Amino acid sequence: IRWRVIALAIAALTVAGAATVVARTTTAEAAAPAPIGVEDEGASCPVSLPGSLTSNAKLPDPFKKLDGTRISTQSEWTCRREEIEQLAEKYVYGTKPAKPASVTGTVSRTGITVNVSDNGRSASFSASVSLPSGTGPFPAVVVFAGLGADTSTIQGAGVAVINYNPLSVGAEGTPRTNKQGAFYTLYGSSSSTGLLMAWAWGVSRIIDVIQQSGGSILKADALGVTGCSRYGKGAFVTGAFDERIALTMPIESGSGGAPIFRGIPGESGSQPLSSAYSEQPWLGDAFSSFTGNPNTLPVDTHEMVAMVAPRGLFMMENPHIDWLAAKSGSVAALGGAEVYKALGAGDNISYWSDIQDGTHCAVRPEWKTPLQQNLQKFLLRTGNAAGVIRVSSLKSGNLADWRDWTTPTLTGGTPTSAPPTSAPPTSAPPTSA
Numbered sequence: 001i002r003w004r005v006i007a008l009a010i011a012a013l014t015v016a017g018a019a020t021v022v023a024r025t026t027t028a029e030a031a032a033p034a035p036i037g038v039e040d041e042g043a044s045c046p047v048s049l050p051g052s053l054t055s056n057a058k059l060p061d062p063f064k065k066l067d068g069t070r071i072s073t074q075s076e077w078t079c080r081r082e083e084i085e086q087l088a089e090k091y092v093y094g095t096k097p098a099k100p101a102s103v104t105g106t107v108s109r110t111g112i113t114v115n116v117s118d119n120g121r122s123a124s125f126s127a128s129v130s131l132p133s134g135t136g137p138f139p140a141v142v143v144f145a146g147l148g149a150d151t152s153t154i155q156g157a158g159v160a161v162i163n164y165n166p167l168s169v170g171a172e173g174t175p176r177t178n179k180q181g182a183f184y185t186l187y188g189s190s191s192s193t194g195l196l197m198a199w200a201w202g203v204s205r206i207i208d209v210i211q212q213s214g215g216s217i218l219k220a221d222a223l224g225v226t227g228c229s230r231y232g233k234g235a236f237v238t239g240a241f242d243e244r245i246a247l248t249m250p251i252e253s254g255s256g257g258a259p260i261f262r263g264i265p266g267e268s269g270s271q272p273l274s275s276a277y278s279e280q281p282w283l284g285d286a287f288s289s290f291t292g293n294p295n296t297l298p299v300d301t302h303e304m305v306a307m308v309a310p311r312g313l314f315m316m317e318n319p320h321i322d323w324l325a326a327k328s329g330s331v332a333a334l335g336g337a338e339v340y341k342a343l344g345a346g347d348n349i350s351y352w353s354d355i356q357d358g359t360h361c362a363v364r365p366e367w368k369t370p371l372q373q374n375l376q377k378f379l380l381r382t383g384n385a386a387g388v389i390r391v392s393s394l395k396s397g398n399l400a401d402w403r404d405w406t407t408p409t410l411t412g413g414t415p416t417s418a419p420p421t422s423a424p425p426t427s428a429p430p431t432s433a
């Protein structure tokens with residue numbers, strides 16, 4: 001008992017000390033974006049996942065810990081976020097393995113190569129790079145497959161484009177029992193991890209290589225990710241699960257992407273969860289238990305939105321195509337925005353579905369200025385425009401219909417500090433997802 005008290009006291013002091021430093025930084029730099037840290041800041045948080053699930057028609061309370069109490073300080077968000085992360089891995093996307101034992105590769109002015117190996121298995125993949133004019137080093141946006149992203153505006157702003165082919169890391173068109181691509185070469189073709197998380201893992205390994213490259217061409221602390229449609233789903237998951245990404249920009253991601261799972265069954269014409277689950281192995285195998293009853297999911301996508309907080313997030317949706325579930329998408333944004341607000345980062349999230357052209361994955365004039373502002377704020381660090389939430393009246397969800405919790409006033413500075421690495425000996429061991 002005495003040891004536990006001492007350990008907890010040390011933990012409290014560590015957290016309090018870190019929070020003080022962060023608070024001072026925050027005051028000095030006003031509303032500047034938070035610094036970019038590691039892939040998963042809360043990796044050492046003790047988490048014990050629930051043994052059984054209960055049905056809840058409302059969105060789970062993002063501020064409520066698995067022990068039933070609510071967080072009251074901003075620094076507690078790091079470990080609460082880790083609970084959400086592990087629930088999302090276990091029930092929605094499948095496990096994202098930590099950085100493999102070996103990641104090597106190169107960054108040149110035209111491309112990035114990645115070589116990974118772990119447990120005697122090896123794989124490689126690559127991405128091409130398009131630099132903007134100028135000398136660099138440059139911020140960069142990882143663009144999934146090129147579909148729908150406004151790469152000319154990105155490059156015109158002085159930001160490099162990394163053209164990522166996710167299918168080389170997780171192939172479409174296979175049965176769940178025989179998944180293919182670099183991720184599955186390492187972790188097995190019967191891995192229960194779905195393609196979205198495999199794709200996210202691939203981007204994380206590209207970031208490893210950029211970090212290791214020394215930063216003369218691309219800046220590892222100024223990276224974004226974007227993609228449209230199925231690649232919007234991928235961009236969303238990628239940004240949620242790697243805290244080194246400064247700006248996440250999913251476009252028209254639809255069912256299985258940003259829209260709340262609980263909203264899909266009641267949103268007319270939206271892609272049913274069973275269809276999103278079976279069209280491709282995008283979601284993890286474990287999601288099969290929830291396609292008919294998302295109310296038993298212990299997480300929903302407003303919490304994946306929250307996982308991105310306080311980092312930059314710009315969600316783009318299309319309300320002209322029912323299949324894309326933009327109404328449920330707006331609820332995810334509004335619900336996640338409550339966490340942004342509680343962390344003092346309400347200005348870091350944008351959502352925009354008020355667009356004229358209904359063509360799926362079109363490059364749109366309405367998104368050009370907010371795109372430039374997000375690039376300036378989070379990657380170039382030359383601007384500080386407030387985020388914009390602009391929901392089309394065609395597909396406008398009401399958060400009040402979906403929540404039975406309120407947003408707390410959290411005390412303290414922005415959560416950028418890691419929790420103590422050694423947990424008290426009496427606490428539960430971390431549960432792997």
Ligand code: MCU
Pocket residue numbers: 228229230231252253254255271276279324
């Ligand atoms: C919105 O993303 C998907 C959608 O889930 C699929 O049902 C449809 O077939 O393709 C969309 C897409 O990726 O379009 C390029």
